[in-house]
Amino acid sequence: MRRKLLPLLLAGCFCLVASAKDSDADLFMFWPNQENAILKLTFSKFQNMGSYGTQMTLVSNVLVQNVSEKLIPKASFTVTLLDKDRVRIGKGDLFLDDLSPGESAKVQFQCASAGVPQ
Numbered sequence: 001m002r003r004k005l006l007p008l009l010l011a012g013c014f015c016l017v018a019s020a021k022d023s024d025a026d027l028f029m030f031w032p033n034q035e036n037a038i039l040k041l042t043f044s045k046f047q048n049m050g051s052y053g054t055q056m057t058l059v060s061n062v063l064v065q066n067v068s069e070k071l072i073p074k075a076s077f078t079v080t081l082l083d084k085d086r087v088r089i090g091k092g093d094l095f096l097d098d099l100s101p102g103e104s105a106k107v108q109f110q111c112a113s114a115g116v117p118q
Contacts, residue, residue, distance in 0.1 A: 030067075031077070038068040039075070041094075043109065056090075056113045064096050065104045072099040081113060089113050 026044055030037040042063040049057045058081070066072055074097045081090040092111025099105055 038066070038070075038072070040065040040067050049110075054114060058090065058111055058113050060109045062094065062107050062109050063104055064099065064107060066099040066101055069101045071101065073097060075099070079109060079111065081111060 026042050029041045029043070031039040031041065042065075044061045046058045046060045049059050051057070075095070077094045079092055079094050080088055083089050090111045090113035092109060094107065094109050096105055096107055
């Protein structure tokens, strides 16, 4: 009897709180949660790549670590940016593929923001 292995495909949503404070601290997130983590994501400080009126394009380098024991062939996440008052100011998509157990990958996350993070 042959057994068919199903690949692990992840999809989810993150909410990040943006801050105007000039901090170099990285933002760590675990998916789906810290106790049962499959992925650990480390977002570097967001950089403003350009603006037009109150709209900005923000970029962050993200280190994604597979902390599970399973191959992750594909994953996609919608990342929402919130200001300090938890008002949604932007969102973007984060994609990765072929992440073996214990492996890390650097990806770039880009999003549009309507308004300046407060």
